[in-house]
Amino acid sequence: MEYFAPKSVSEALSLLERHGGQAKVIAGGTDVMVDIKYKEEPGCLVNIKAISGLSGIKENNGGLHIGPLTTIREIETSALVRDKLPVLWEAAHQFASLQIRNTATIGGNICRASPSGETLPPLLVLEAKGNLAFADKESREAFTSFFSGPGKTSLGAKGLLTGIEIPYPAAGSRGVYLKHAVRGAMDIAMVGVAVLITPDAAKNNVQDVRIGLGAVAPTPIRAAKTEALLRGKPLTPALLKQAAAMAASEASPIDDQRSSAEYRRWIVEALTRRGLAQTWKAATGKEVA
Ligand SMILES: Cc1cc2nc3c(=O)[nH]c(=O)nc-3n(C[C@H](O)[C@H](O)[C@H](O)COP(=O)(O)OP(=O)(O)OC[C@H]3O[C@@H](n4cnc5c(N)ncnc54)[C@H](O)[C@@H]3O)c2cc1C
Numbered sequence: 001m002e003y004f005a006p007k008s009v010s011e012a013l014s015l016l017e018r019h020g021g022q023a024k025v026i027a028g029g030t031d032v033m034v035d036i037k038y039k040e041e042p043g044c045l046v047n048i049k050a051i052s053g054l055s056g057i058k059e060n061n062g063g064l065h066i067g068p069l070t071t072i073r074e075i076e077t078s079a080l081v082r083d084k085l086p087v088l089w090e091a092a093h094q095f096a097s098l099q100i101r102n103t104a105t106i107g108g109n110i111c112r113a114s115p116s117g118e119t120l121p122p123l124l125v126l127e128a129k130g131n132l133a134f135a136d137k138e139s140r141e142a143f144t145s146f147f148s149g150p151g152k153t154s155l156g157a158k159g160l161l162t163g164i165e166i167p168y169p170a171a172g173s174r175g176v177y178l179k180h181a182v183r184g185a186m187d188i189a190m191v192g193v194a195v196l197i198t199p200d201a202a203k204n205n206v207q208d209v210r211i212g213l214g215a216v217a218p219t220p221i222r223a224a225k226t227e228a229l230l231r232g233k234p235l236t237p238a239l240l241k242q243a244a245a246m247a248a249s250e251a252s253p254i255d256d257q258r259s260s261a262e263y264r265r266w267i268v269e270a271l272t273r274r275g276l277a278q279t280w281k282a283a284t285g286k287e288v289a
Pocket residue numbers: 024025026027028029030031032033034048068069094095096097100103104105106107108109110111112116117118119155159160161162186187188189
């Protein structure tokens with residue numbers, strides 16, 4: 001296996017171009033090293049950790065710019081993320097163990113494109129976008145269209161994620177990320193649900209709501225029908241019950257070693273109900289009643 005440690009994005013891109021499907025990007029390596037040990041060895045590794053300018057968190061045009069090499073621990077310890085994007089902070093805080101959080105990067109979590117990737121439901125509800133670089137072009141794409149299947153993204157084999165742009169949610173919004181896993185720590189989500197809610201000025205109706213579901217479909221998804229059902233209405237107990245059941249019906253989970261599909265649907269319903277009630281109370285001061 002060949003190994004390269006390019007110093008610039010352009011050098012990394014030409015290596016990916018030259019080695020085509022044989023090359024594998026490595027950042028923190030918490031997924032790649034496990035794959036090398038238990039699945040297959042790539043023809044060559046392109047370690048992007050030495051490229052400057054790809055890590056860090058800064059304010060940028062009414063939102064945050066996060067470099068793909070930023071570790072999950074850096075996100076967890078960022079006051080900016082905790083204050084401005086608590087839904088993403090919660091995902092970082094519940095991620096694996098301290099040891100893994102110190103090594104794993106947000107870019108690796110995104111590019112791995114695992115249906116259970118912890119940061120993905122929060123990024124979907126925040127309507128974040130990725131800066132993508134290829135040998136012949138650059139583009140910016142919303143994460144709502146970036147994932148096409150487990151492990152599959154718009155980057156293909158020759159692209160690099162070079163930045164993550166996250167707009168601040170509307171004033172008065174409240175968000176939450178709820179994770180259900182077999183163990184309390186060091187475990188991948190069996191189901192992850194992110195909710196971001198914005199009440200209207202009078203705090204009577206749901207003005208906007210976004211619901212992101214993880215580990216219950218081939219890619220992380222937005223529960224678009226449930227969101228449409230809720231918009232423009234007061235969050236009554238009957239509507240809450242209907243919305244939670246609808247979110248479960250929008251999921252298409254599988255049976256695997258972590259859970260049956262049926263149980264996952266049930267958890268989606270429970271977490272959606274809890275997430276909506278919790279964020280509504282935080283945003284309006286009102287219990288759902
Ligand atoms: C013990 C353990 C516990 C874990 N627990 C969790 C958990 O609770 N939640 C969770 O979501 N995940 C978990 N994971 C999975 C893993 O830690 C995360 O997916 C992590 O964010 C991957 O980041 P990384 O930097 O280590 O990526 P790497 O392993 O370096 O790369 C992951 C993938 O992304 C690609 N890649 C990385 N960066 C880029 C880039 N900038 N551009 C293009 N492609 C890129 C790589 O080629 C590879 O395909 C766990 C893993 C382990 C080993």
